């Protein structure tokens with residue numbers, strides 16, 4: 062195996078390890094963080110089943126965003142399209158990660174291509190939204206743009222791979238399966254694939270340290286996930302005991 066292949070295989074393992082350890086670390090941190098005040102956004106459920114029922118439409122349809130004004134509605138359109146197309150793209154990509162490819166992954170091949178086209182459009186809406194709304198532009202930080210540009214670059218290099226500079230997909234699959242089975246093989250001979258893949262590795266490393274952790278945070282956010290039970294349960298902050 063060539064030197065570059067060894068480097069990339071190693072980088073892929075490092076990125077995967079940083080992602081898994083970093084993500085789990087944040088999950089534990091969120092669990093350990095005290096939430097001594099009962100602050101669910103009312104009206105809020107009083108039972109755990111109720112909280113789950115409240116979270117489902119939030120996760121699937123970003124329901125609370127729909128209740129906002131025009132800015133939130135634009136955010137809803139861009140954000141929802143982005144997340145759904147991302148999910149479909151990932152499902153389509155699973156053909157590179159499985160052998161034999163399960164039948165259910167085949168269902169997503171056609172729609173996954175359409176998702177690949179919607180994906181950069183949704184991200185463009187999110188980027189333009191930050192530029193054009195004055196209030197939003199003021200509070201936007203470098204990292205807000207960084208993550209949007211990083212993800213749109215992954216999508217665009219993917220589209221280039223599909224439509225203009227095709228990689229040998231047999232080599233791509235052998236490379237990924239080699240990584241997954243801890244028997245690394247040669248890199249596919251495609252500089253564009255290397256760029257697409259490297260950008261994904263950067264995303265993996267960045268994820269646990271970024272606002273992308275909202276993927277887990279939404280499930281444990283006090284305003285959404287707490288029970289509305291201050292009449293039944295007395296909650297005393299440690300510093301008030």
Ligand code: HEM
Pocket residue numbers: 147150153154157173174176177178180215216217218219220222223224227228230233237254257258261264
């Ligand atoms: C954040 C994760 C990723 C995103 C958002 C993404 C996005 C895309 C998009 C939008 C396309 C074009 C449409 C399509 O063919 O599906 C594509 C193609 C492609 N992606 Fe990715 N990708 C990601 C991760 C990966 C990974 C980890 C690999 C490694 C195997 C990969 C390999 C490829 C290849 C080889 C193509 C060309 C497919 C073809 O020619 O049919 N992508 N990607």
